[in-house]
Amino acid sequence: MTLTEKILARAAGKAHVQAGDNVWVDADILMTHDVCGPGTIGVFKREFGQNAKVWNKDRVVIIPDHYIFTCDPKSNRNVDILREFVREQGITYFYDVIDDPAGSWRFDPAAGPVKRQHGSHYAGVCHVALPQKGHTRPGEVLFGTDSHTCMAGAFNEFATGIGNTDAGFVLGTGKLLLKVPATMHFRLEGKLQPGVMAKDIILHLIGEIGFDGATYRALQFSGSGIPHLSMDDRMTIANMAIEAGAKNGIFPFDGRTAEYVDSRTRLNGTKTTYDPVEPDPDQNFVFEHVIELDKLEPTVACHPDPARRRLAKELGHVKLDRAYIGSCTGGKTSDFVEFARILRGKRVAIDTFGVPATPEIVHELKSTRWGGKPVWEILVDAGVHLTENPGCAACLGGPLDTFGRVNSPLKCISTTNRNFPGRMGHKESQVFLASPATVAASAVAGRIVDPREYS
Numbered sequence: 219m220t221l222t223e224k225i226l227a228r229a230a231g232k233a234h235v236q237a238g239d240n241v242w243v244d245a246d247i248l249m250t251h252d253v254c255g256p257g258t259i260g261v262f263k264r265e266f267g268q269n270a271k272v273w274n275k276d277r278v279v280i281i282p283d284h285y286i287f288t289c290d291p292k293s294n295r296n297v298d299i300l301r302e303f304v305r306e307q308g309i310t311y312f313y314d315v316i317d318d319p320a321g322s323w324r325f326d327p328a329a330g331p332v333k334r335q336h337g338s339h340y341a342g343v344c345h346v347a348l349p350q351k352g353h354t355r356p357g358e359v360l361f362g363t364d365s366h367t368c369m370a371g372a373f374n375e376f377a378t379g380i381g382n383t384d385a386g387f388v389l390g391t392g393k394l395l396l397k398v399p400a401t402m403h404f405r406l407e408g409k410l411q412p413g414v415m416a417k418d419i420i421l422h423l424i425g426e427i428g429f430d431g432a433t434y435r436a437l438q439f440s441g442s443g444i445p446h447l448s449m450d451d452r453m454t455i456a457n458m459a460i461e462a463g464a465k466n467g468i469f470p471f472d473g474r475t476a477e478y479v480d481s482r483t484r485l486n487g488t489k490t491t492y493d494p495v496e497p498d499p500d501q502n503f504v505f506e507h508v509i510e511l512d513k514l515e516p517t518v519a520c521h522p523d524p525a526r527r528r529l530a531k532e533l534g535h536v537k538l539d540r541a542y543i544g545s546c547t548g549g550k551t552s553d554f555v556e557f558a559r560i561l562r563g564k565r566v567a568i569d570t571f572g573v574p575a576t577p578e579i580v581h582e583l584k585s586t587r588w589g590g591k592p593v594w595e596i597l598v599d600a601g602v603h604l605t606e607n608p609g610c611a612a613c614l615g616g617p618l619d620t621f622g623r624v625n626s627p628l629k630c631i632s633t634t635n636r637n638f639p640g641r642m643g644h645k646e647s648q649v650f651l652a653s654p655a656t657v658a659a660s661a662v663a664g665r666i667v668d669p670r671e672y673s
């Protein structure tokens with residue numbers, strides 16, 4: 219069996235499953251957020267009753283992160299609905315925006331979008347917060363009401379996005395009926411050259427197979443390149459499995475996985491035990507492909523879909539209006555560090571916004587010093603508008619007052635993961651997806667450039 223089949227067989231209580239089988243699987247974790255949580259709660263109450271209780275209060279993780287730092291009253295209300303449900307159900311893991319469990323959330327426009335407005339429990343973007351807070355474990359099944367839930371496949375687990383109706387059912391029962399996806403196998407061989415990042419691997423891969431090239435399939439990664447990829451790198455790659463239509467993406471378990479998961483579960487007091495899956499000798503793949511990492515070059519996905527692949531060096535004619543670093547895919551500490559490495563001592567030529575994915579990342583950028591200067595300050599000195607309020611922000615547009623939102627028909631280069639029309643705001647804007655290195659160099663040049671020219 220493939221890694222995905224092994225996890226689903228175990229979660230279904232079966233010795234063996236194969237692609238195409240329909241099986242009932244037990245969920246280890248259900249995650250929801252402020253956009254889909256209220257709808258999921260509505261389905262749960264309608265189907266299971268107003269007084270129903272969730273199947274397991276320790277396995278439901280609620281992370282407001284999408285439309286948070288906005289004056290939009292409906293968005294603020296969504297966070298309050300989550301809080302009321304958590305109180306009613308006694309849910310253990312809720313990463314609220316405010317500290318008062320009886321309070322209500324209001325964004326203060328007078329204080330502005332840059333200075334911190336969240337409390338001490340807030341965790342930021344769900345897909346980065348889940349591993350940081352110790353909720354991702356090898357061999358487990360994670361469902362989330364968000365398409366990029368597949369990011370947790372970096373940790374050798376089956377992780378996939380589901381809709382509100384399915385999530386309402388999981389809330390009530392802890393189970394879901396799933397068709398076992400066929401697995402596509404990608405061997406990542408060799409090592410990336412300087413200036414080339416994990417984002418370039420996944421943009422290259424999606425360009426190879428198309429934005430629907432893996433529809434309802436699992437992407438399984440292996441190869442000599444894996445040990446060179448950090449957990450952040452693996453998360454970037456697994457995150458964008460959905461941009462090729464995949465059900466999930468999954469990495470093998472190794473010492474790096476164990477080190478990350480063990481430290482995070484211990485730190486946060488979450489469940490420390492897990493059972494990874496190892497590859498079998500007799501796996502059935504529907505597709506096999508080798509990517510030679512040392513041959514990859516900085517890559518860009520052009521407007522309007524993530525498979526419109528070009529090399530950054532071929533796009534020097536594309537003038538830009540804006541650059542953006544943030545999101546679950548490209549707003550991690552390592553993303554900002556690479557971004558800062560290129561920007562250090564330089565100035566951006568276009569409006570450049572930075573939104574760290576989580577408060578922990580804000581802290582790391584402020585406390586990591588290069589030559590006596592915090593990385594945060596290096597970025598601010600380079601002209602980057604940085605916010606202390608982590609979240610999804612302009613990655614998916616959001617309400618009009620969202621920090622960094624593209625409110626007019628601009629051309630924006632971004633470390634985010636999706637560039638369908640209107641994704642970051644204005645429906646006539648254009649979004650070019652690239653690595654943090656390519657976005658940083660392009661912000662300096664005011665046009666798309668190969669970051670190796672700016673290292």
Ligand code: SF4
Binds near residue numbers: 364609
């Ligand atoms: S950062 Fe963007 S892609 Fe990630 S969860 Fe938020 S909206 Fe979705």
